[in-house]
Amino acid sequence: MQWTLPNILTVARMIAAPMVALVFLILPRPFADWAAMTIFLLASLTDYVDGYLARAWNQISRFGAMLDPIADKAVVVIALAVILGIHGITAWTLIPVVAILLREVFVSGLREFLGHQAGTLKVTPLAKWKTMVQMVAITMLFAWGLFDHYFVMQTLGMNAEIVSGILNGAIRDDVGLGWKFSGLMLSSYGGLVLLWCAAALTLLTGLDYFRKAMPYLTER
Known part of the structure; x- marks a missing residue:
């Protein structure tokens, strides 16, 4: 090497x-x-x-x-x-993660079985999009964890009325709670939506690879 x-x-x-x-x-x-x-x-x-x-x-x-x-x-x-x-572990996170992992294991096994014929399973443009969406989704989900931590730590000791008042503008936001809440909502919902999109693209590319491999899997 x-x-x-x-x-x-x-x-x-x-x-x-x-x-x-x-x-x-x-x-x-x-x-x-x-x-x-x-x-x-x-x-x-x-x-x-x-x-x-x-x-x-x-x-x-x-x-x-x-x-x-x-x-x-x-x-x-x-x-x-x-x-x-x-x-x-919730349905919103577990289902797309299982779909992604299933496809990765399936395609890896398919390439291993095909051996020198695995070149027929070249990376497609859709697979590149899948990878990009996966990486953006995971980054946003990491950001969700950050915003969630900071928001929870910021609101410790506050009662629900104070938190609600800050978020709706009735109480002056001197602690930056509003932007933390906005970041929390954007990263959580955005990350989950992109994770499901990545799972869908993952399954589609897996089916595409399986279709291309079918001529080498049939009995002669």
Whole structure:
């Protein structure tokens, strides 16, 4: 293996994947949330940069081709597990996460079974959109955890009337509670909507890969 910059970025993304979860064992919240979101964002950016550089500098390698999809899946799967741990298991979070994980396992198994014929399952534009929506959704769900922490900490000791008065403008907002609540609503609902969209795109791409693999799965 050659230690080209694209390969170094891919390895760094692989190392970053478990760190998204391990920071919660090392740091208290909300510092762990900030660290996890930052690590995930940087790892997501390297997913684009390493591929772009490998093509632009003609440094595409077998090692990078092998590790790149593994690192991508590791980052997403571990981040989704952390999201479930932060926000709890509900139908709104569990169903799309299960759909995403099922597809990833299915496509990985399909590629392994096809072996040298796995080249027929090339990444499609829809799959690239799926990856982008996944990463934006996960980032927003990490932000949801942050806004939720700050909003809860800010309202400790306040009764419901005071909180309601600040939010509807009847009481002066000297603590910035309004923008924290707005961020909480935007990140939570926006993140969940995008997570469901990512799950739908994930299933569609999985079915597309299965359709393309069918000629190699039929008995002759």
